[in-house]
Amino acid sequence: MSRVTPQIRELAERLIAFEAKDNEAARRMHPAVFHVCERLRPHLATLMGQGGFRAVLARALAVASAEIPWLAALQVKDDGSLEGWEKPEAPVKPKDLAESGAVLVAHLLGLLVAFIGDNLTLHLVRDVWPKLSLENLNSTKGDHP
Amino acid sequence: MKKPKPAARTKPLQKVASQPGKVIIRRMPTGVSGLDEILGGGIPEFSFNIIAGTPGCGKTTLAHQILFANATVKKPALYFTVLGEPAMKMLRYQQQYSFFDASKLNSAIRFINLAEVVMDQDLDAVFKEIARQVAKVGPSFVVVDSFRTVVRKAMTTGSELEMQTFVQRLAQFLTGWEATSFLVGEYVIDEVRDNPVFTVADGLIWLSQVAERNSVVRKLQVMKLRGQASVPGLHTIRISNHGLQAFSRTLGLGVKKALPGRRRRLSVGIPELDKMLGGGVLEGDSLLIAGPSGTGKSALATQFIAEGLRNGEPGIIAVFEERPNGYTERAAAFGLDLKTPQEKGNLEILYLRPLDLSVDETMQELLEAITRVGAKRLAIDSLVGFEMALAPDFRADFRESLYRMIGALTGAGITILSTVEVEDTFTAMPFSHYAISFLTDDIIRLRYVEIDGQLRKVLVVVKMRGGNHSKDIREYVITDKGVVVIHPRQTDFARLTTGLPEHVGREAEPAPEPKATK
Numbered sequence: 001m002s003r004v005t006p007q008i009r010e011l012a013e014r015l016i017a018f019e020a021k022d023n024e025a026a027r028r029m030h031p032a033v034f035h036v037c038e039r040l041r042p043h044l045a046t047l048m049g050q051g052g053f054r055a056v057l058a059r060a061l062a063v064a065s066a067e068i069p070w071l072a073a074l075q076v077k078d079d080g081s082l083e084g085w086e087k088p089e090a091p092v093k094p095k096d097l098a099e100s101g102a103v104l105v106a107h108l109l110g111l112l113v114a115f116i117g118d119n120l121t122l123h124l125v126r127d128v129w130p131k132l133s134l135e136n137l138n139s140t141k142g143d144h145p
Numbered sequence: 146m147k148k149p150k151p152a153a154r155t156k157p158l159q160k161v162a163s164q165p166g167k168v169i170i171r172r173m174p175t176g177v178s179g180l181d182e183i184l185g186g187g188i189p190e191f192s193f194n195i196i197a198g199t200p201g202c203g204k205t206t207l208a209h210q211i212l213f214a215n216a217t218v219k220k221p222a223l224y225f226t227v228l229g230e231p232a233m234k235m236l237r238y239q240q241q242y243s244f245f246d247a248s249k250l251n252s253a254i255r256f257i258n259l260a261e262v263v264m265d266q267d268l269d270a271v272f273k274e275i276a277r278q279v280a281k282v283g284p285s286f287v288v289v290d291s292f293r294t295v296v297r298k299a300m301t302t303g304s305e306l307e308m309q310t311f312v313q314r315l316a317q318f319l320t321g322w323e324a325t326s327f328l329v330g331e332y333v334i335d336e337v338r339d340n341p342v343f344t345v346a347d348g349l350i351w352l353s354q355v356a357e358r359n360s361v362v363r364k365l366q367v368m369k370l371r372g373q374a375s376v377p378g379l380h381t382i383r384i385s386n387h388g389l390q391a392f393s394r395t396l397g398l399g400v401k402k403a404l405p406g407r408r409r410r411l412s413v414g415i416p417e418l419d420k421m422l423g424g425g426v427l428e429g430d431s432l433l434i435a436g437p438s439g440t441g442k443s444a445l446a447t448q449f450i451a452e453g454l455r456n457g458e459p460g461i462i463a464v465f466e467e468r469p470n471g472y473t474e475r476a477a478a479f480g481l482d483l484k485t486p487q488e489k490g491n492l493e494i495l496y497l498r499p500l501d502l503s504v505d506e507t508m509q510e511l512l513e514a515i516t517r518v519g520a521k522r523l524a525i526d527s528l529v530g531f532e533m534a535l536a537p538d539f540r541a542d543f544r545e546s547l548y549r550m551i552g553a554l555t556g557a558g559i560t561i562l563s564t565v566e567v568e569d570t571f572t573a574m575p576f577s578h579y580a581i582s583f584l585t586d587d588i589i590r591l592r593y594v595e596i597d598g599q600l601r602k603v604l605v606v607v608k609m610r611g612g613n614h615s616k617d618i619r620e621y622v623i624t625d626k627g628v629v630v631i632h633p634r635q636t637d638f639a640r641l642t643t644g645l646p647e648h649v650g651r652e653a654e655p656a657p658e659p660k661a662t663k
Contacts (some may be wrong), residue, residue, distance in 0.1 A: 048233040049258040116236045119247045
């Protein structure tokens with residue numbers, strides 16, 4: 001059962017869009033989803049250790065891969081970073097890359113919501129992206145966040 | 146520069162002379178109801194403390210409660226998690242408690258996972274990482290949870306001396322940085338002796354849970370607390386949605402004593418019984434109503450409270466067997482309105498029936514209710530139900546605890562009526578199977594007697610500490626007015642206390658209630 005609600009999905013899309021805009025130069029090397037995960041990594045590793053973060057990201061990747069098969073080419077390294085962007089079996093269009101990234105981030109956030117709840121997840125996101133607007137996230141239907 | 150006046154110059158010297166440089170240790174509240182009293186005022190500032198005990202007895206919850214009660218953005222806290230419960234799991238579970246305040250996370254309270262440092266490196270690296278974080282944040286509070294895992298790792302790879310050095314360095318460093326710190330760890334009681342961690346600590350709070358039959362009782366002991374007088378012994382704790390709550394074993398001994406003076410006699414709501422009591426029960430007395438089932442003990446308790454309410458004396462009824470609604474409805478059947486005073490806040494009916502209560506918890510509930518309504522009268526219905534509501538572990542100390550509780554409450558001027566069920570044996574007349582008459586100032590015994598083919602009821606005032614009382618054995622009935630002592634004063638029977646009296650009068654007396662006919 002997917003934990004991703006419309007709000008979580010919207011939040012994931014905002015994070016991807018924010019990183020894409022905020023990090024344009026770096027995005028040429030890696031897609032925005034990589035930067036979202038990298039920004040989250042130290043914060044979550046502080047809370048759950050690198051091993052804990054690695055496990056949660058690997059789980060999110062596994063679930064997301066069921067929806068977006070090419071994501072299965074990605075791997076979570078020992079330090080919790082994502083690798084494998086360079087060699088997908090078929091080329092991925094930039095639009096699809098953003099879409100896939102949002103799916104992965106949404107599953108990662110969905111797991112966080114399941115573990116620590118909406119409030120703390122949003123609290124964490126606010127800490128990592130203080131400039132990100134979280135307004136109107138609750139306007140869409142659904143229970144979370 | 147203006148020369149200071151002589152008086153101004155000498156004042157500090159006088160101050161020094163009268164206060165010989167004694168440091169004033171500030172005490173921080175724990176945020177745990179009842180615990181500050183047990184600790185002797187709270188946690189000493191800059192102290193190095195250990196919260197120890199077996200798994201599941203509330204160590205982490207206690208540490209969190211202390212932090213959430215004290216940590217602010219200006220006085221932040223660092224919470225290092227090691228190999229026990231990762232911070233993520235802690236946050237998952239601890240947010241269920243009402244004291245948890247999500248807005249304090251990452252601002253007032255920061256969680257840092259030390260697991261990898263402990264697993265991959267040595268004690269020196271652990272110390273350096275803690276020191277680095279402390280120097281970076283400048284916390285007023287530091288928790289290492291679980292410290293036991295740090296120790297275990299150290300003992301497998303290093304020497305005991307290395308361990309002792311590490312603890313010593315850590316204690317010195319944290320105190321030097323003006324942090325009040327807590328090491329949380331799973332220990333068994335045998336480990337306390339000769340353990341360097343416990344030797345270095347300023348405070349040692351020991352939590353435990355004792356299982357007896359189907360009940361589990363949690364207890365807390367302040368085994369060590371430098372510089373202040375904590376309350377010795379084992380204190381009950383309970384973990385609810387609000388976190389830990391502690392009940393000092395000396396709870397109630399600090400209850401404000403009533404002013405000495407001539408005590409009034411209070412009506413129990415039954416005029417004839419008041420006469421038998423020499424004008425009523427003395428204010429601040431403990432009155433025991435003993436009798437078998439169905440003899441009207443609860444009715445008498447209700448009348449006692451209702452009479453107090455009529456006279457402007459708020460009351461508390463602690464029930465253990467019957468639900469408050471049932472109690473109120475039964476009182477209404479006697480023409481006694483308990484509903485209105487409850488609505489007005491002059492009466493509370495407390496229903497206390499979890500099966501693992503301690504007397505201290507009950508007392509806490511009663512004291513709070515007494516304060517809330519300003520109660521002058523208390524009915525405990527019944528002591529048997531009270532004992533049944535206690536965890537088996539506490540039943541052994543029931544009499545001692547009851548003695549303490551009744552002594553504290555009556556000392557504060559509360560008049561207590563307790564009921565106790567006793568069996569009628571028809572060969573003797575026991576007052577109760579508890580041998581608790583020493584707890585009470587006054588005893589009224591109710592019992593059944595067989596008279597003329599009817600099971601009738603009699604009562605007698607057995608004991609009144611505060612004065613003379615009637616020695617008569619009087620017959621009574623329970624009517625729609627409650628307990629009514631009937632006329633005439635019965636003297637035509639002998640051996641009433643056996644339950645099988647002999648009619649010694651010349652004429653047969655009419656039955657107080659109609660006999661069954663075909």
